[in-house]
Amino acid sequence: MSELAIQTVDLLRRYGKYTAVNKLNLTIATGSIFGFLGPNGAGKTTTLRMLAGLLEPSSGQVFLHGQLIQKTSTAAAIVGYMPDFFGVYDDLRVWEYLDFYARCHGIEPAKRKSTVDGLLDLVDLSDKRNAFVQHLSRGMQQRLCLAHALVHDPKILLLDEPASGLDPQARVELRELLRTLRDMGKTIILSSHILNELEDICTNFGIMARGQLLAQGSLETLRQRSRPALQIKVLDDLERAMRLIGAQSGVLRVLEPAEETPNLIEVEFDGNEQQASQLLLNLARAELPIADFHREDDSLERLFLQLVNDHVTEEQL
Amino acid sequence: MSNRAASRRWSLQPNPIVVKELRSRMRGGRAFILLTGFLLGLGLVGYGLFLRATSGQNNGAPIFSAQVGQTLFAGLAFMLLFLVILIAPAVTVGAISSERERLTYEMLIATNLPSHRLLWGKLISALSYIALLLLAAIPLGSIVFLFGGITLSHVIQAAVIIVLSAITSAMLGIWASAMTGKTGRAAVVSYVIIGLVLGGFLFGAEIWTNRTTDPVPTGLLAPNPISALASSLGTLSGPGSGGGITTMRAFEAIPMAAGGGPGWWPGSNPFSNTGLNFPGWRTFSIGIYPATDQFGPDGMPIIAEPRSVWRITIIILIMACLGFFWMALHAVKPRRRWWPTWGDAAMLSVTSLSLLGLGFWIGWWFR
Ligand SMILES: Nc1ncnc2c1ncn2[C@@H]1O[C@H](COP(=O)(O)OP(=O)(O)OP(=O)(O)O)[C@@H](O)[C@H]1O
Ligand SMILES: [Mg+2]
Numbered sequence: 001m002s003e004l005a006i007q008t009v010d011l012l013r014r015y016g017k018y019t020a021v022n023k024l025n026l027t028i029a030t031g032s033i034f035g036f037l038g039p040n041g042a043g044k045t046t047t048l049r050m051l052a053g054l055l056e057p058s059s060g061q062v063f064l065h066g067q068l069i070q071k072t073s074t075a076a077a078i079v080g081y082m083p084d085f086f087g088v089y090d091d092l093r094v095w096e097y098l099d100f101y102a103r104c105h106g107i108e109p110a111k112r113k114s115t116v117d118g119l120l121d122l123v124d125l126s127d128k129r130n131a132f133v134q135h136l137s138r139g140m141q142q143r144l145c146l147a148h149a150l151v152h153d154p155k156i157l158l159l160d161e162p163a164s165g166l167d168p169q170a171r172v173e174l175r176e177l178l179r180t181l182r183d184m185g186k187t188i189i190l191s192s193h194i195l196n197e198l199e200d201i202c203t204n205f206g207i208m209a210r211g212q213l214l215a216q217g218s219l220e221t222l223r224q225r226s227r228p229a230l231q232i233k234v235l236d237d238l239e240r241a242m243r244l245i246g247a248q249s250g251v252l253r254v255l256e257p258a259e260e261t262p263n264l265i266e267v268e269f270d271g272n273e274q275q276a277s278q279l280l281l282n283l284a285r286a287e288l289p290i291a292d293f294h295r296e297d298d299s300l301e302r303l304f305l306q307l308v309n310d311h312v313t314e315e316q317l
Numbered sequence: 318m319s320n321r322a323a324s325r326r327w328s329l330q331p332n333p334i335v336v337k338e339l340r341s342r343m344r345g346g347r348a349f350i351l352l353t354g355f356l357l358g359l360g361l362v363g364y365g366l367f368l369r370a371t372s373g374q375n376n377g378a379p380i381f382s383a384q385v386g387q388t389l390f391a392g393l394a395f396m397l398l399f400l401v402i403l404i405a406p407a408v409t410v411g412a413i414s415s416e417r418e419r420l421t422y423e424m425l426i427a428t429n430l431p432s433h434r435l436l437w438g439k440l441i442s443a444l445s446y447i448a449l450l451l452l453a454a455i456p457l458g459s460i461v462f463l464f465g466g467i468t469l470s471h472v473i474q475a476a477v478i479i480v481l482s483a484i485t486s487a488m489l490g491i492w493a494s495a496m497t498g499k500t501g502r503a504a505v506v507s508y509v510i511i512g513l514v515l516g517g518f519l520f521g522a523e524i525w526t527n528r529t530t531d532p533v534p535t536g537l538l539a540p541n542p543i544s545a546l547a548s549s550l551g552t553l554s555g556p557g558s559g560g561g562i563t564t565m566r567a568f569e570a571i572p573m574a575a576g577g578g579p580g581w582w583p584g585s586n587p588f589s590n591t592g593l594n595f596p597g598w599r600t601f602s603i604g605i606y607p608a609t610d611q612f613g614p615d616g617m618p619i620i621a622e623p624r625s626v627w628r629i630t631i632i633i634l635i636m637a638c639l640g641f642f643w644m645a646l647h648a649v650k651p652r653r654r655w656w657p658t659w660g661d662a663a664m665l666s667v668t669s670l671s672l673l674g675l676g677f678w679i680g681w682w683f684r
Pocket of ligand 2: 045046084160
């Protein structure tokens with residue numbers, strides 16, 4: 001229990017009649033970097049705000065390091081929170097900005113200056129120490145905001161879409177920074193809807209859609225759940241191709257082509273290679289214009305889309 | 318980290334909000350432009366009052382230096398009261414809502430800073446700015462003392478009324494800011510309330526005096542800082558100062574000692590019936606002088622001593638401040654709870670008991 005940094009029990013939040021987060025049971029181990037995935041409106045921000053004690057759950061509980069969170073101040077001592085959208089104070093210099101949050105957290109005057117300087121160093125803003133905050137670039141403000149969340153040396157970091165608005169170079173740097181922080185023993189939760197952004201830094205993932213946690217675990221355990229797939233590009237006569245594919249052995253399901261790729265048929269397929277080659281042969285015999293035929297790798301993105309699609313179709317049934 | 322250890326540490330440090338607000342507010346010219354405008358305005362009004370008080374308004378009777386001093390003092394006191402009541406909310410209506418609007422609110426709430434320290438910091442930083450205005454007005458205001466005619470207790474009373482009105486007005490702005498979450502709406506709410514209190518009660522008192530000769534009920538006077546200040550200033554020139562009714566007679570002009578020493582009795586006060594001579598005084602002092610049907614030895618109607626409603630006003634303002642603070646305290650928390658806690662109840666009873674005790678001790682309730 002105590003090595004769990006975060007545990008939620010049937011966490012639920014409603015906005016009026018709408019259930020934004022529905023009975024969430026999250027378990028996040030201490031020292032992990034947890035990637036929170038979900039399409040827009042999945043309820044990621046709502047969940048993070050409840051974890052930070054900023055939003056009251058309609059029902060259910062949040063435990064941080066085994067401690068039940070009932071007041072904002074209990075959570076505040078344990079977590080550092082970086083919101084997805086944030087503003088900065090005009091007319092404050094960079095060091096004053098961090099100094100302000102250090103004061104808010106009640107850090108002793110003697111330690112304040114070294115804390116501020118250490119953080120500026122960590123997020124690589126030392127040379128902007130005396131610049132005005134509103135004159136920093138978006139990416140610099142993002143880093144400064146991350147630094148603000150670290151002022152009181154929290155055990156848990158909640159970062160809501162920390163990489164949005166960053167250029168590729170800055171993303172690489174952010175990744176490095178997060179690794180450094182994990183090595184300092186912090187548990188980090190970050191949300192995103194861009195998957196490959198998370199794939200190589202996160203140790204664990206939670207996939208969320210429409211307020212529900214669809215899956216959680218390490219990349220390995222999640223991969224086992226993903227169903228392999230085939231992608232077949234047919235240039236013409238799509239209807240006939242789909243009917244034919246659907247009748248083959250090993251085929252679980254034929255998905256409608258997406259609008260952006262009208263010729264690409266995606267097939268959920270758990271047959272062996274023999275069956276795959278038979279399928280290709282049959283398509284060729286039927287004189288269908290096949291331009292591409294390949295197995296999809298079992299990326300997180302696939303799993304993500306599968307889970308979300310399954311969830312949507314389940315709800316429609 | 319225990320909360321108590323943390324709060325002990327905090328109590329030794331300056332409020333972070335104050336530090337931040339002073340750093341950003343005092344930067345740039347805005348604060349000083351307003352200060353300059355404020356002093357210029359005050360100076361112009363003071364000069365206007367001086368011209369008026371010395372320009373034959375006394376129907377040929379000699380003009381006493383003290384009389385000029387009193388008019389200047391009363392006029393400037395009202396001017397300060399209005400300025401302070403109008404400026405204070407302008408400084409505070411954004412206190413909480415602007416944090417929400419520029420998306421800094423959550424990060425602020427997500428710190429360990431207790432809500433009461435947040436509000437307190439906002440109040441103090443707004444008041445420190447207003448205090449700067451008031452302090453800057455002191456050199457100008459002290460010209461009044463060159464003319465005389467004012468006692469120390471008048472200065473203290475006026476200062477208490479003005480400062481308390483400033484605090485209440487600032488607190489009103491913070492309350493509106495916390496409740497509405499929108500700076501524009503908070504400004505509308507604050508100024509409507511101020512308009513209703515300042516104008517509404519005066520208007521009510523005016524209607525009352527037009528309808529009946531009964532004294533205006535205290536309930537129409539006490540909540541209004543204007544009436545409070547008028548009731549304190551009304552004692553400046555003694556009984557009969559109800560609006561400059563007649564000229565003063567030179568033979569009665571025995572020197573007036575500070576504090577209204579010898580020669581200060583109803584009907585024979587050297588300054589009786591001279592009145593405070595500045596525009597608006599008649600309106601501001603509605604209902605302050607209870608009518609009597611007695612006449613002095615000179616045949617003039619004796620107007621009784623002004624009612625000291627300002628004592629009750631002070632209590633009302635303090636209670637209003639505490640009420641606003643309490644409501645704002647609950648509104649800034651992410652988890653709003655309106656049920657009073659035991660702490661709230663205890664605080665309320667302690668405050669009301671001590672105010673009551675204070676009231677009885679000074680005998681305020683009996684005058
Ligand atoms: N204050 C609110 N009032 C009403 N509905 C809200 C509020 N905040 C969020 N919602 C709703 O709750 C749902 C979840 O929102 P949330 O912001 O948590 O999604 P998200 O996963 O963070 O999405 P995104 O990727 O776009 O940031 C949405 O449907 C949203 O409309
Ligand atoms: Mg979000």
